[in-house]
Amino acid sequence: MPLDAKTLCLGALEAGFDTGYDIRKAFEDGPFQHFQSLSYGSIYPALNALLVEGLATCDVRNGDGRRDKKIYAITDSGRAALKAALMEPLAADQLRSDTMFAMAFVHLMTRDQVKRILDEYARANRRLGEELGRLLRDRMCEHPGHQFLLRLGEDGSEMWARCIEALRDDLVAALDDTREAPEAAPTGGAAAMTARDAPETREPGSGSRPGPDPHHPRDPR
Amino acid sequence: MPLDAKTLCLGALEAGFDTGYDIRKAFEDGPFQHFQSLSYGSIYPALNALLVEGLATCDVRNGDGRRDKKIYAITDSGRAALKAALMEPLAADQLRSDTMFAMAFVHLMTRDQVKRILDEYARANRRLGEELGRLLRDRMCEHPGHQFLLRLGEDGSEMWARCIEALRDDLVAALDDTREAPEAAPTGGAAAMTARDAPETREPGSGSRPGPDPHHPRDPR
DNA sequence: CTAACCATGTAAGTAGTTACATGATTCT
DNA sequence: AGAATCATGTAACTACTTACATGGTTAG
Numbered sequence: 001m002p003l004d005a006k007t008l009c010l011g012a013l014e015a016g017f018d019t020g021y022d023i024r025k026a027f028e029d030g031p032f033q034h035f036q037s038l039s040y041g042s043i044y045p046a047l048n049a050l051l052v053e054g055l056a057t058c059d060v061r062n063g064d065g066r067r068d069k070k071i072y073a074i075t076d077s078g079r080a081a082l083k084a085a086l087m088e089p090l091a092a093d094q095l096r097s098d099t100m101f102a103m104a105f106v107h108l109m110t111r112d113q114v115k116r117i118l119d120e121y122a123r124a125n126r127r128l129g130e131e132l133g134r135l136l137r138d139r140m141c142e143h144p145g146h147q148f149l150l151r152l153g154e155d156g157s158e159m160w161a162r163c164i165e166a167l168r169d170d171l172v173a174a175l176d177d178t179r180e181a182p183e184a185a186p187t188g189g190a191a192a193m194t195a196r197d198a199p200e201t202r203e204p205g206s207g208s209r210p211g212p213d214p215h216h217p218r219d220p221r
Numbered sequence: 222m223p224l225d226a227k228t229l230c231l232g233a234l235e236a237g238f239d240t241g242y243d244i245r246k247a248f249e250d251g252p253f254q255h256f257q258s259l260s261y262g263s264i265y266p267a268l269n270a271l272l273v274e275g276l277a278t279c280d281v282r283n284g285d286g287r288r289d290k291k292i293y294a295i296t297d298s299g300r301a302a303l304k305a306a307l308m309e310p311l312a313a314d315q316l317r318s319d320t321m322f323a324m325a326f327v328h329l330m331t332r333d334q335v336k337r338i339l340d341e342y343a344r345a346n347r348r349l350g351e352e353l354g355r356l357l358r359d360r361m362c363e364h365p366g367h368q369f370l371l372r373l374g375e376d377g378s379e380m381w382a383r384c385i386e387a388l389r390d391d392l393v394a395a396l397d398d399t400r401e402a403p404e405a406a407p408t409g410g411a412a413a414m415t416a417r418d419a420p421e422t423r424e425p426g427s428g429s430r431p432g433p434d435p436h437h438p439r440d441p442r
Numbered sequence: 443c444t445a446a447c448c449a450t451g452t453a454a455g456t457a458g459t460t461a462c463a464t465g466a467t468t469c470t
Numbered sequence: 471a472g473a474a475t476c477a478t479g480t481a482a483c484t485a486c487t488t489a490c491a492t493g494g495t496t497a498g
Binding site for chain 4: 019020021022040041044045048063066067068069070
């Protein structure tokens with residue numbers, strides 16, 4: 001079973017996000033953005049439930065004039081509950097990618113449309129990677145867990161973008177072939193194969209392909 | 222807006238899955254498994270809606286003795302509707318990874334638990350990659366779109382697994398450091414406390430991360 | 443002989459999201 | 471002046487999932 005809103009909020013509190021507003025930001029632009037999502041409508045009720053169950057406490061700060069601010073904090077039993085939730089088997093990842101689904105129907109699109117979609121998609125992934133990287137470096141992250149999270153987000157996004165770009169050209173080429181030369185083309189051939197091989201052949205070093213190469217000049221300091 | 226159940230079914234029909242049962246398999250074990258999910262409760266109503274709207278037709282096969290089988294087929298206007306859906310801006314990918322979220326709280330876990338979770342996670346991803354690869358090769362896929370989908374799924378999963386493995390060892394090492402060298406903690410609450418401390422103690426000099434080679438020996442093979 | 447597979451469907455439940463209501467403050 | 475940010479909360483809605491109901495067929 002996937003982690004529910006309460007557990008997610010507990011985690012956010014443990015991570016140092018201490019108001020409803022702040023928690024939402026953690027899931028919107030913060031360290032969790034790539035891996036979970038949660039909106040106000042889930043957060044505030046969850047927070048109240050945590051209070052009732054004694055898993056969190058709340059300290060109301062009078063914000064002179066502006067709306068009162070509720071500072072939440074996780075309790076020991078809250079931390080125990082979080083721990084317990086992490087102990088039991090974690091649900092498998094769930095991905096939903098309309099773009100990838102759409103790619104199953106390239107035959108209904110123009111070459112240019114396919115190219116545009118894929119370019120945009122790769123760019124979006126790269127942007128995400130950069131944002132996570134910035135997050136990692138800007139507020140220099142003490143926390144090994146957070147570092148891990150952000151690095152993986154960064155590396156994963158970057159690599160996914162490279163994958164897309166690597167196979168994009170093959171796809172577009174194949175499209176041209178099947179459309180312009182519906183019969184003859186043996187195709188797929190060279191370009192496709194080289195890209196294809198990379199992942200499984202444990203080639204020594206030659207392949208410049210989409211291989212995992214998270215070697216960004218990560219701040220060797 | 223994400224693609225709805227109707228559009229997803231339309232796509233499955235276009236891809237050649239022609240019964241409700243078959244469509245579910247396409248999302249469960251088939252080419253879409255990695256990118257979308259859909260269950261009976263959505264599929265059958267969607268299929269009926271498509272019939273009503275003239276986007277699909279249905280041919281009832283009498284399965285002597287066994288339950289009748291309904292063979293669906295996409296119509297021209299169905300194909301047009303699918304095409305139209307793919308034309309308008311596609312929703313961004315949405316990932317939900319409880320495992321990655323959990324990694325933000327490694328300080329609440331034992332070293333071995335972290336290792337176990339990560340190993341299992343990497344293995345699961347690798348399995349998925351292999352399954353998609355098998356799918357790609359077994360029923361040799363004519364279709365450029367399907368090929369693209371399966372290849373990306375395969376490569377992506379494999380690479381993600383590698384990423385995990387590459388950063389896993391660093392994480393575990395960092396964990397050992399911060400835990401084993403807590404400045405002379407009196408330790409009232411045993412292991413839990415020492416683990417707890419890590420995040421806020423802004424460790425002064427040392428830095429758990431030795432500068433050189435922050436990650437992945439990167440496949441020195 | 444039992445488990446898994448084939449095959450369709452529905453009703454009830456779930457867990458969320460969206461949009462709204464409210465309002466001060468700070469940036470452009 | 472207007473937009474964005476800070477800040478909390480709720481009610482209505484939505485779109486799906488789960489579990490059930492049904493039952494023949496095939497493989498171990």
